[in-house]
Amino acid sequence: MSLTPLIFPELIQALLDNIEAHAEEVTELDQAIGDGDHVFNLQRGLQALREHAGEIAQLDWVAAWQKIGMTVMAAVGGASGSLYATLFIALAKNGKDRVVDLAGFADVFLLAVEAVKQRGKADVGEKTMLDVLVPVGLALRDEAAADKPLAEVLDRLCAVAADGVEATREMLATKGRASFLGERSKGHIDAGAKTAQLMIAAIAGVLKKSGN
Ligand code: ADP
Ligand code: MG
Numbered sequence: 001m002s003l004t005p006l007i008f009p010e011l012i013q014a015l016l017d018n019i020e021a022h023a024e025e026v027t028e029l030d031q032a033i034g035d036g037d038h039v040f041n042l043q044r045g046l047q048a049l050r051e052h053a054g055e056i057a058q059l060d061w062v063a064a065w066q067k068i069g070m071t072v073m074a075a076v077g078g079a080s081g082s083l084y085a086t087l088f089i090a091l092a093k094n095g096k097d098r099v100v101d102l103a104g105f106a107d108v109f110l111l112a113v114e115a116v117k118q119r120g121k122a123d124v125g126e127k128t129m130l131d132v133l134v135p136v137g138l139a140l141r142d143e144a145a146a147d148k149p150l151a152e153v154l155d156r157l158c159a160v161a162a163d164g165v166e167a168t169r170e171m172l173a174t175k176g177r178a179s180f181l182g183e184r185s186k187g188h189i190d191a192g193a194k195t196a197q198l199m200i201a202a203i204a205g206v207l208k209k210s211g212n
Contacts, residue, residue, distance in 0.1 A: 003207070005064040009053040011206050016046045018202040019195060026198075030191035033178035038191045041078040048075035061100055066092035079176055080192055083116050083129065090115035102153070106141040113137045120175060127171040127178060127185060129192035132164035136200060154204040161197040168193045 019026070023039045030038040048071050049056070056064045069088030072081055090112035098104050113133045117123055124134045139160040143153040166189070173185035176192075 003210075005059055005061060006057050007206065007210060008057045008064065009050070010210075011203060012046060012050050012053050014202040014206045015199050016043070016050065018198045018205075019043060019046065022194070022198055026191050026194055029189050029194055032188045033173060033181055033185045034191055035177055037078060038080060038195065041076050041080050042195055045072045045076040045081060045084065048072070062092050062095045065089070065095060079120065080129070080195075083120055086119040087112050087116050087133075101144075102150070103141070103144040106137065106144045110137040110141060122175040125171060126175045127168045127173040127190045127193070128175055129190070129196040131168050131171070131190065132161050132193045132196040132200070135160050135164045136196075151208055154208055158197075158201050158204050161200045165189055165193045165197045 019039060019042055023043075027036055027039050030036050049068060052067065052071055056067050059067060065088045069085045069090075069092060072088065073085035075081070076085070091108055093115075094111040095105075095108045098108060100108065113130070116133065117130060120128070120130075122128055122130055124130050136157050139157055140153070143156055168190040169188065170186055171190075172183065173179045173181065173190070178185045178188075178190065
């Protein structure tokens with residue numbers, strides 16, 4: 001993959017735009033079973049990243065992921081802030097001295113998702129962002145091994161992410177604030193799963209446009 005962090009400013013802007021476009025919808029989801037601050041938390045992190053985007057664009061991926069993780073950690077409160085910070089710091093740790101082609105990235109991404117699981121003591125099926133991140137990571141590994149064109153891989157990842165979001169609707173929340181509601185958490189999509197999907201869709205859009 002010829003992709004370098006030079007694309008980072010464009011990616012961040014696309015993430016901000018897609019979260020903004022769905023802000024009301026996500027806030028309603030988070031108000032139903034959380035405390036309603038999830039969009040604010042994400043926007044704060046993304047805005048901090050936009051401030052550093054020029055600098056991050058000049059780094060290699062490993063240094064960029066480390067800087068992204070540290071920036072998110074410092075800027076964002078809330079569960080999602082520390083979990084996304086963990087994801088990126090783990091990408092940096094596991095990506096060191098590895099070839100980050102698509103298959104390599106898939107391996108590193110899955111290891112980073114494992115770190116998120118450990119950090120939040122959670123797994124798939126608990127109505128969180130992991131219900132998107134885990135299936136997307138697994139699909140990425142399968143698609144990369146099948147050596148398909150990137151546009152096809154991206155379409156598949158977007159479809160898997162959308163299914164992951166929908167799957168959270170009938171799940172019982174057992175982690176995070178939504179778990180305080182017990183059975184009443186059922187019937188609502190998880191806000192963090194939804195924003196993970198929105199961010200994956202935004203990244204896919206930029207990568208497709210750039211022809212990478
Ligand atoms: P907070 O819950 O602290 O207010 P946010 O509102 O920013 O933080 O993020 C909430 C989202 O974080 C949830 O919708 C869920 O997807 C995710 N989340 C919460 N706890 C966990 C956990 N232990 N593991 C994975 N994801 C989690
Ligand atoms: Mg919240």
